Amino acid sequence: MPKALLSDRRRHTHAIHRIAAPVPTVPQEYVHLRESDAILLTNWSALGSDRYAVTAQWPDGGVYGGSVPLLITQTIRQSALLIGHAELGVPLKHQTLMEWMDFNVSEDFYDPKNKPDNLFILLTCTPNNPRSSRVELSILSEGRLVAESLLDYSWIAPGAYRRLRGAYADAAWGTGVPPAPLPAHTVGRAHEHEVVLAPSGLPNRWELRSDVSNQALYDHRVDHVPGLVLIEAAYQATHAVTGPGRPPVRVMSTFDRYVEFDAPCWIDAAVVPAPDEGVVRVEVTGVQNGERTFSVYMDCAG
Known part of the structure; x- marks a missing residue:
């Protein structure tokens, strides 16, 4: 909860x-x-x-x-x-x-x-x-x-x-080629290099893109995907589910384990019951190697 x-x-x-x-x-x-x-x-x-x-x-x-x-x-x-x-x-x-x-x-x-x-x-x-x-x-x-x-x-x-x-x-840094991103406007971003999600072929599921050239998220070399990237992934997944005009007004994040660079991390998003009227709640989870890595609840206005 x-x-x-x-x-x-x-x-x-x-x-x-x-x-x-x-x-x-x-x-x-x-x-x-x-x-x-x-x-x-x-x-x-x-x-x-x-x-x-x-x-x-x-x-x-x-x-x-x-x-x-x-x-x-x-x-x-x-x-x-x-x-x-x-x-x-x-x-x-x-x-x-x-x-x-x-x-x-x-x-x-x-x-x-x-x-x-x-x-x-x-x-x-x-x-x-x-x-x-x-x-x-x-x-x-x-x-x-x-x-x-x-x-x-x-x-x-x-x-x-x-x-x-x-x-x-x-861990190796910057050696892999990230998968092609979703269209930027579908995740609330203006530019392709800002997108951290790639298509998975399944509805409301995406693959996390670890593009270390994105200086807003990867300022320096690290041995795992930073938590800031995971919150950004949750924001973009929420936008993909709810559409524009619903900014997040409440964010609740829990980090269970490190997200590594050497295996796909799958991002799932689903609308779940919200505690208040006029709010849409989206639950976003990350799964890598069959285990949950993080979860985020985003309550969106509108």
Whole structure:
């Protein structure tokens, strides 16, 4: 069953006026990115009591192509990594593992006229154990709450990670040719290189395309398909099922196991009963080698 998202946290908006001496730059290694143009965050500050503030700017175009779902997930991802490394003492050489991530977005935030110049993110970080943390985020635009998120992530030392991954720690990178993509407009994308799904020959089932030349999803060499790619695959599959005009307003993601580069990963999507009127819920699952790798529920407006 999907997890419940956070309740409204507008009571935190007063903290906007209490940031003291923000750090002026965000090091690339703190957000695990090689390309500086991919960094959305601009500074951060500790507010006390395990609470932190982060500011962000969304570009007009660039590597993320103006995609609101992609920008939202990257903003959440980068904020959690930044505070983990900068404030919580997570070693830079450790591997971080996203266990699950939920978020919701105001429907009107998809309207181009509401595109923000600056975003303000409030985070509360609660340790689960010495190597895991729960992060709650509120994202505000011009003082208005436009998105919120709840996620768990953990970290693991390099030696332990190599033992965990075994031969996959040295997985080949960029050697295979991804299958031909679906038409971009059918999955809510403008360009073919942005498409992460390929036809399977079956209705509502697609093969995941691992095109490492897509810099928005593959900024640097990794040994498995990143979780960001899987959420993007879920978004595109949802769009293929529901059609245009139904932006996702609530996303609930669970990651069960790594998606590898050496075998097909099949993406299935189905409309399932929704908890609220006026919402279409799509369940998206990934299956590789006969085992579920991840699942995403997307509630779409319209």
